[in-house]
Amino acid sequence: MRIEVTTGMALVLAAAGCAGEDEDCYIPTSFTRADICTLLGDACATALASEPTLSAPITVVPTDPASMPAGVISQVSHNNLDIVWHGDRLYVAFRTAPNHFASADTRLYVVSTQDQVTWTLEASFFHNTDLREPRFLSVGDTLFLYYALLGQNPAAFEPQGSMLTERTGPCGWTEPEPFYPEVPGFIPWRAKQVGDTAYVIGYEGGENIYVPGGDPVRVHWLTTTDGRTFAPVVPGQPVVLTGGASETDLVRMDDGSVVAVARNELGDAEGWGSKICRAEASAPGAWTCAHDRRKFDSPILFRHRDEVWLIARRQLDNDGYYDLERRELTPEQQTTLYNRTYWLGPKRCALWRIDGNRLTATHVLDLPSAGDTCFPGVVQLDADRYLVYNYSSPFEPANITWFDGQFGPTFIYRTVLTLP
Numbered sequence: 531m532r533i534e535v536t537t538g539m540a541l542v543l544a545a546a547g548c549a550g551e552d553e554d555c556y557i558p559t560s561f562t563r564a565d566i567c568t569l570l571g572d573a574c575a576t577a578l579a580s581e582p583t584l585s586a587p588i589t590v591v592p593t594d595p596a597s598m599p600a601g602v603i604s605q606v607s608h609n610n611l612d613i614v615w616h617g618d619r620l621y622v623a624f625r626t627a628p629n630h631f632a633s634a635d636t637r638l639y640v641v642s643t644q645d646q647v648t649w650t651l652e653a654s655f656f657h658n659t660d661l662r663e664p665r666f667l668s669v670g671d672t673l674f675l676y677y678a679l680l681g682q683n684p685a686a687f688e689p690q691g692s693m694l695t696e697r698t699g700p701c702g703w704t705e706p707e708p709f710y711p712e713v714p715g716f717i718p719w720r721a722k723q724v725g726d727t728a729y730v731i732g733y734e735g736g737e738n739i740y741v742p743g744g745d746p747v748r749v750h751w752l753t754t755t756d757g758r759t760f761a762p763v764v765p766g767q768p769v770v771l772t773g774g775a776s777e778t779d780l781v782r783m784d785d786g787s788v789v790a791v792a793r794n795e796l797g798d799a800e801g802w803g804s805k806i807c808r809a810e811a812s813a814p815g816a817w818t819c820a821h822d823r824r825k826f827d828s829p830i831l832f833r834h835r836d837e838v839w840l841i842a843r844r845q846l847d848n849d850g851y852y853d854l855e856r857r858e859l860t861p862e863q864q865t866t867l868y869n870r871t872y873w874l875g876p877k878r879c880a881l882w883r884i885d886g887n888r889l890t891a892t893h894v895l896d897l898p899s900a901g902d903t904c905f906p907g908v909v910q911l912d913a914d915r916y917l918v919y920n921y922s923s924p925f926e927p928a929n930i931t932w933f934d935g936q937f938g939p940t941f942i943y944r945t946v947l948t949l950p
Contacts, residue, residue: 555701561618561644564912569645573946574915582881585946587898588646590919591624592941599651602639608942609921613907614666616673616697619644620909621652622919622942623664623675630902630936631684632660638677640664640703646944653703659690667721667757669728673697674757676709676718676730689715689736694758710760713750720779720830728754729763733776739796742865747796749778764815771817773798775805779831781838786811789838789886791829792819795852797865802853804829806889820889825852825872828905831884832916834949838884840891841918843904846929847875850893876929879904879920881947897945900928901935908947916947 567574573585590597592604604626611624619642627636638661640652655661660680667674675695681688694709710716710732718732735747749771752760762768771778774796780788788809794802800821807819826842833839845852852872856864879899882891897906901923909917921942923935930938 556619556642556650558700559618559644563615563620563909563917565644566620566646566917567911567915567946570946574911574948579948580950582894582950583948584895584897584918585948587943587945590622590646590942590944597647598641598649601651601654602641602649603637605635605637606939607902607936608940609902610662610664610905611907611919611921611942612664612666613909613917613919614668614673615909616666616668617671620646620917621666621673622907623666623677624921624942625661625664627660629684629938630940632681632686632688633684634658634660634682636661638664640675650701652697652701653695655693655695655706660688663692663717663719665718665721665730667728667730667754668723669754669757672757674721675703676721678717687736687740689717689734692716692718692732696757710750710752716750717776719777724782728757729780730754730760731778731780733778736776739774739776740869742796742862746773746798747776748772749775749792751780767815770809770815771805771807771819774802777827777829779829779840780807781831781833783833783838783886784836786814787886788814788817789831789884790817791826791831791840791842791884791891793825793827793829793842794821795825795827795869797853797861797868801855802864802868803851804891806884806891808886808889818889822891823851823853823855824891826882826891830906830908832908832910834914834916837949838886839949840882840884841897841904841906841908841920842880842882844878844880844893844896845872845875846878847871873933874931877901877903877932877935879906879922898922898925898943900925901930901938902932902940903935911946914949916949917944918947919944 638655663678679690692709693706738744774794775792778792780790790807804822805819807817829842878896903922
């Protein structure tokens with residue numbers, strides 16, 4: 531049976547009981563992520579080449595006829611998402627709302643699947659305010675979901691803290707509770723397991739990004755052993771970047787060094803756009819960063835053998851640059867100008883190769899994408915193939931502006947990325 535639990539914080543739709551009591555629930559099996567390629571057939575059949583390749587995109591939500599369970603009610607916009615492989619299933623979390631902007635009507639759904647065709651509704655979260663940045667973390671046998679609360683004003687970015695919920699079994703999740711409450715307004719950006727260590731990287735001060743001249747943004751790098759209590763990776767130093775950087779992801783190399791990419795939308799003394807950073811294993815809290823004039827929105831970093839790869843949004847206008855170097859203007863004027871110019875140009879979701887020594891990013895290819903796009907999730911399937919989920923406006927017309935796309939329909943699709 532299914533129940534709705536109303537609390538002071540949220541409305542949570544979850545499954546009570548186990549498979550057999552609920553026809554939408556499931557029985558755990560020995561299915562593995564490598565089996566996904568067997569089921570997907572042609573999508574994984576791409577031969578290895580000297581450059582990365584993508585399978586044809588397959589729409590996941592919304593579809594007609596609907597592939598999602600009846601409890602998933604699609605609105606016009608589908609965007610912020612995350613995916614993770616946990617146990618024997620792929621879990622997907624996504625936001626749906628009237629449009630891209632903040633709304634009290636926003637819902638966050640968690641669904642799961644093995645074959646990418648048959649889906650189970652795990653949970654639905656509703657807080658009467660905006661919800662964004664869902665982030666899964668698989669710690670041992672336990673799966674956590676973190677997500678950010680924001681406001682109802684579509685013209686503002688209003689962080690209100692973050693929540694966590696824990697999977698208790700098939701279709702069962704705990705009532706949401708505050709996550710990292712010691713930092714009000716904290717927004718989790720990425721959560722990942724690297725070897726035996728679990729990381730969460732996020733930021734505070736997001737409300738300052740669109741109010742130039744205010745306080746800086748601070749990026750926190752945290753670790754956890756239980757998914758609930760967090761400590762700085764660098765003892766006594768939770769903050770690794772202070773300034774204009776917000777959305778940040780990182781990977782650790784075999785020698786223990788760190789390579790990171792951070793969106794620098796607010797700007798700082800070095801400019802606007804992004805930062806590509808490195809920290810040595812001997813000093814993980816001392817990040818050396820190179821300024822990049824491009825803005826890598828929604829960055830996700832992952833390693834393929836010894837190489838570092840980035841998926842992030844790409845600007846088509848102005849040679850791809852966000853920072854137009856209008857230094858005759860004040861910093862506040864530049865921030866406003868660059869934001870306005872960026873909103874009014876077409877976008878793509880793109881794959882980039884990162885050089886962690888030179889601190890450079892090289893564009894490799896574009897994922898199928900147009901308009902309002904790029905909030906990727908990645909799961910490795912086998913030695914060379916990665917399952918990528920992303921969202922986009924309809925692919926045609928290809929060059930509608932990002933701003934126009936944010937008011938129109940967006941959908942979530944999947945593709946398989948094969949790396950050389």
